[in-house]
Amino acid sequence: MPAFKEINPSEIKENPFDLIGKDWALVTCGSKDKFNTMTVSWGGVGIMWGRPVAFTFIRPQRYTFEFTENNEYYTMSFFDERYRGALSFCGSKSGRDYNKPKETGLTSVFTDDGVPYFEEAKLVLVCKKLYAQFLNEECVVDADKVKKWYDNDYHKMYVGEIVKVLKK
Ligand SMILES: Cc1cc2nc3c(=O)[nH]c(=O)nc-3n(C[C@H](O)[C@H](O)[C@H](O)COP(=O)(O)O)c2cc1C
Numbered sequence: 001m002p003a004f005k006e007i008n009p010s011e012i013k014e015n016p017f018d019l020i021g022k023d024w025a026l027v028t029c030g031s032k033d034k035f036n037t038m039t040v041s042w043g044g045v046g047i048m049w050g051r052p053v054a055f056t057f058i059r060p061q062r063y064t065f066e067f068t069e070n071n072e073y074y075t076m077s078f079f080d081e082r083y084r085g086a087l088s089f090c091g092s093k094s095g096r097d098y099n100k101p102k103e104t105g106l107t108s109v110f111t112d113d114g115v116p117y118f119e120e121a122k123l124v125l126v127c128k129k130l131y132a133q134f135l136n137e138e139c140v141v142d143a144d145k146v147k148k149w150y151d152n153d154y155h156k157m158y159v160g161e162i163v164k165v166l167k168k
Contacts, residue, residue, distance in 0.1 A: 001119060004166035009045075009052035012165060014123065016045050019078055024087050027056055028108075028116045029067035029074035035108070035116040037100050038064040039091025040076075042155075045125070045162070052162040054127050057135075057155035063095040068158060073113060073128050077121035086120075111164065123167050127160025 019025070020043050028037040044055040054076055058065050068074055079087065086104035093100070101108050107119040117124045135154040140146045 002168045004124065004168055007165050007167050009125075009162050009165050012045075012123070012167075014078070019123075020044065023078060023081075024084075024091070026077045026079075026087060026090055026106075026118060026121075027058070027064060027068070027074055028077060028118065029064060029071050030116055031071070032110055032114055032116070036064045036067050036095035037077075037090055037106075037116070037118075038062055038095070039087045041091075043076075048159055049130065051130070053130065054125050054160045054162055056127070056158045056160060058158065059153050059155050060134075061153055065156070068129075068132075068156075073111075073115040073126060073163075074158070074160060075111075075115055075117040076125040076127065077118045078123040079118075079121055083120060117166070121166075121168075124165070125160075125162050126164035126166070127158075128163045129158055130161050131157075131159040133157055 021041055024039050024041045026037045027040050042057050058068055086106055089104050090100050108116050109119045110116055111126055115126055134156045
């Protein structure tokens, strides 16, 4: 498998609308001893507080939420189309019930700081949490478009500084 090389966020050539919205990503968080991963297709990348950031939205009922709440770092791993099945699995089953790497065949690897990501990814964003806040009903502006997505389970938004980008 080709090795990752580190690039700058501004060198990412992929279109973020396709990368996140169509291709999907795995958000992975925890330590070598205990981590979890789940699929996301909402979120974004950009600049905040003068830094490159990823915006990640996780509902409180996800097992992954326990990890994003209790760890400083998380990763977003992006894959080729052939891993769609693995991402579907990680987006429909919970780490409470399944060992997702074992079930999907994805290989967990860790940054020098012990942050988990996947060897099979083509692009990985290593994110360090800067800000986290629950979305809430009082702040909804266009109820028709937003409220239908919720049943008292508003996402928590994480703004993570992209501290490393790994690309194959
Ligand atoms: C394509 C796709 C995109 C998803 N995007 C999100 C998302 O952005 N935020 C979220 O909280 N859940 C999202 N989910 C749902 C979680 O991935 C799913 O509930 C998963 O089973 C949670 O796993 P966990 O309990 O191990 O954390 C998505 C699922 C799929 C299939």
